[in-house]
Amino acid sequence: MVKLIIDAHCHIWEERLLSAEMKEKYIDLAKEFDCDPSLIIDINHEKLLLQMDEAGIDKAVLLALDYGTLFKLKTYKLYNSYVADIVRKHPDRFIGFAGIDPRRGNRAIEELERCVKMGLKGVKLWPLTGFFPDNPEFYPFYEHIEELGLTILCHTGSSPPGTYMKYNRPAHIDTIAVDFPTIKIIMAHVGVPWHNEAISVAKKNENVFFDISSLQVAYKNAPFFFYQTLVEAKMKCGVEKILFGSDWPLFVPHISQKEWVHAIKNLKIPEPMKSLGFPAFSDEEKTMILGGNAAKILSI
């Protein structure tokens, strides 16, 4: 078993890469967390590396985001190249995923091929910008993903103001998973509030997994929900489906990377829940969640 700690869901940008609209979204988020917006906006990979070192995170998956159709990003290619450059500088620490909106049609397929040549290993999909990921029009795009051996990480679950939730249901992932059984798909955020749907989709499809990024908030403010979700996942679809992730830097104002790793490393079901029959997580299971599962999926 690989004992690495892998953060399967991180973002990266510099202010120059953000459109004004997107910057506004991050400022809103900072207001929601009552924190200094610079913690979210003024970031770079050096800052991420420092926080990874502090937390003992060995590797992180960096996700580019193609939000062009909703928030006026014109530079999706530049964004993908930016991520590829960082991976080239630190190949032992970072794994890069391209951000490509499948509505770009042939240009999306061309970009896939360019990104693979640059060393990127997967594609991040962001349906909340306005598309159903299982639209049959995108099947040529998925055929290329399959051929190129890429992994998909797709947003599932709730989404910020100004974006569309109806596109984010885990059930759409089920369709792609059934029609493309060799593509490995990671659903972000356990699909909350559709976590039961996400767990069911992961259970019935061997090729589907999910990351626990954004559960940091529940860990701090709604621990019963946090433990219940993890236990349900363990019981229904198995620990091998659960990947550690943080959505860095979005939740850093809330909980540090170090504290988040600590939460999983020392995952302990609270006594009142134990007495209700909630099972404990073994050390081996925690190792799987922290990185063993991601290492297997990403062939590390």
Ligand SMILES: [Zn+2]
């Ligand atoms: Zn994210």
